[in-house]
Amino acid sequence: MDLNQEPENEELKNLKTNMITALTIGYIMLLIFLIAFLVSKYFFKIPIYNELFFLFSGCFLYLYLVQYILKKRRMKPKLIKRIHFANYIAALLFVTGIFHYTGGILWIGCIFFIIIILYSSILSTPREGLIIALFGFTCYSSIVLLEYFDIIPYVGFFKLTPYLYKDSQYVIITTLLIGLxxxxIFFTGKNFTQKLRQRSAELAQAKKELEEWGSKLEEKVGLRTRELKKSKDQLSVLYQIFRSISSTLKLDDILQTILDFSIKISGAGRGSIMLLDKKKRIFFIKxxxxxxxxxxxxxxxxxxxNTIGWVVKNKKFLYIEDLESDKHFSKIKIIRRRIKQLLIIPIIVEDKVIGVINLENTSLSPDTIDLLMSFSEGAAVSINNAHLYKKIKDSYFEIVKALAQAIEAKDPYTHGHSERVMKYSLAIAPRFGLSKEEKESLRFAAILHDIGKIGVRGIILDNPDGLTNEEYDEIKKHTLIGENIIQPVELLQSIRPLIKYHHEWYNGKGYPDGLSGENIPLGARxxxxxxxxxAMESDRPYRKALTEETAIQELKRGSGSQFDPKIVEIFLEILKQNSSGDGPSIN
Structure with missing residues (x-):
């Protein structure tokens, strides 16, 4: 390949840059000399030889040509180094001319040589620096000796001491001292350069070590920062999980939150939470x-x-990197999607695995495992709390039922009334899309709807002759009495309106507040x-139980006035389905 087409390497670029810089300094020095000579000639009237201007012109031309060649042509480093060395020689020759035409025998003339020798001793190799020093001394001593022997004329710049160039003792001593x-200067410059380069190498090494140390420190700080950020993120997730756990006793909501965060943190494709059915001894997807x-x-x-059995037995998490090729565990045949990786985290309560968190197609990370184990602990706490809450709630409901039975024992005609009202109400509830919580409130309200009758005199409840206006007014107070009885009970706050307003009429003629239509709570309607x-199908002190047909006719008659027509329609439909055997039994 032709040299002109080769890309320049870093060394070549540095050499050319240094050469162009040196040539630029040469331009500046020439300008300074030229200005000094012009000022001396025209302001101080000192005679300047015209040959000096020819020297300046030749030097300017030389510098321009060298700089032009360096910028326009591609050269090998070796050639550039030779040109660089030739520049020192050219500079010495130029200085020699200046030295001759300014009365060189005077000691001040050696300054021009010293600058070049010092510069070369710093920037050149020791061999080149020594050659330049010898060549400089040769040029200096040649001018002095040639003038001394009248081979060339003395052209003194200073006219004060023209005899010195003929004084043999002065010439010999000056020449030897200048040579020395x-x-x-050469040895001092070279020694200084070596120390400078040594110091530069030490500084470069120190800089390299400092950079390496800084890089390692930066890496450590970055790693620590990432760890702290990860810890912060994990703590934030744990905070949200446990805040969710502490804010609700709804097991499904808590487990859904735990599953969502588990999938997000692990990067899993999908997942599920399975719980143990203690009666059937199987795990099902909750x-x-x-x-x-x-x-x-x-x-x-x-x-x-299978995999669940291993986790139950070992009470540890299980990670399978390739489920399809795993020899110990088989894939679930009913699942039609591809599962490659599988991670199972046990949910442990009282040292027993009662559930698992399944995560599909996820990688294994110690930090992630620790966080997921924390999630499983949260799930365990939630499940345990939910079970305890259910036990407490069931016990509470049994107490409520016992209380209702105690009230009904006061009135033998209403025995079993509250439980039947509960069954009818819970049969109607799904048709209105009531939530689980609303159904639970309706269940409690149905059992306790007549709790206020505990404050009504038994003689009025058992009166076979019908009620006076005063007695009927006392009977109507049982809804308010019932609400007041349950008011202090925090768990029963949601059923207070249902107990208070279950005797309101759809047309507004009921009691205690005369509410109408949609203003009456749905549960109360x-x-x-x-x-x-x-009540119509039960015996009362003042009458016998009505037939089912008569009771249905009474409901139809009261539809739109006493009762919500939509509820009457749904209830009658339920009764019809029950009698034909098409619907669930409500008896």
Whole structure:
């Protein structure tokens, strides 16, 4: 390949840059000399030889040509170094001419040589520096000796001491001293250069070590920062999880939150939470990733089967990197999607695995495992709390039922009334899309709807002759008495309006506040229909039980006035389905 087409390497660029810089300094020095000579000639009237201007012109031309060649042509480093050395020689020759035409025998003339020798001793190799020092001394001593022997004429710049160039003793001593000075300058410059380069190398090494140390420190700080950020993120996630756990006793909501965060933190494709059915001794999917997935409710595991069995036995997490090729565990055949990696985290309560967090297609990370184990602990706490809460709630409901039975024992005609009202009401509730919590409130309200009758005199409740206006007014107070009785009970706050308003009429002619239509709580309107129907089908002190047909006719007659017509319509439909055997039993 042609040299002109080769790309310049770093060394070549540095050499050319240094050469161009040196040539630029040469331009500046020439300008300074030229200005000094012009000032001397025209302001101080000192005679200047015209030959000096020819020297300046020749030097300017030389510098221009060298700089032009360096910029326009590609050269090998070796050639550039030779040109650089030739520049020193050219500079010495130029200085020699200046030295001759300014009365060189005077000691001041050696300054021009000293500058070049010092510069070369610093920037050139020792061999080149020594040659330049010898050549400089040769040029200096040649001018002095040639003038001394009248081979060339003395052209003195200073006219004060023209005889010195003929004084042999002065010439010999000055020449020897100047030569000694040249070589002292060379050795001093070279020694200084070596120390400078040594110091530069030490500084470069120190800089390199400092950079390496700084890089390692930066890496450590970065690693620590990432660890702190990861810890912060993990603490933030844990805070959100445990805040969710502490803010609700709804197990499904808590487990859904734990599953969502588990998938997000682990980067899993999908996942699920399985719980143990203690009666059947199988694990079933409680919280799936996709509830609409086909056959999701059919996926179960015996507690000693497959991957679940391993986790139950060892009470440790299980990670399978390639489920399809794993020889110990088989893939669930009912799942049609591809599962490569599988991570199972146990949920442990009282040293027993009661559930697992399944994560599909996720990588294994110690930090992630620690965080997921914290999630499983949170799930364990939630499940345990939910079970305890259910036990407490069931116990509480039994107490409420016992209280209702105690009230009914006061009035033998109403025995079992509250429980039947509860069954009717809970049969109606799904048709209105009531939530689980609303159904639970309706269940409690149905059992306790007549709790206020505990404050009504038994003689009025058992009166077979009908009630006076005063007695009927006392009977109507039982809704307010009932609300006051349950007011201090925090768990029963949601049923207070249902107990208070279950005797309101749809047309506004009921009691205690004369509410009408949609202003009456839906639960209270449901209780009104259920309560009235069961009352009509039950014996009372003042009458015998009505037939089912008569009770239905009474409901129809009261529809739109006493009762919500929509609820009456739904209830009658339920009764019809129950009598034909098409619907669930409510008896």
């Amino acid at each position: 000075t040249f070589f002292l 919280i799936p990733y996709d509830k609409s997935e086909k056959n999701i409710d059919k996926i179960t595991f015996a507690e000693n089967e 449901i209780l009104a229909v259920s309560d009235a129907y069961d």
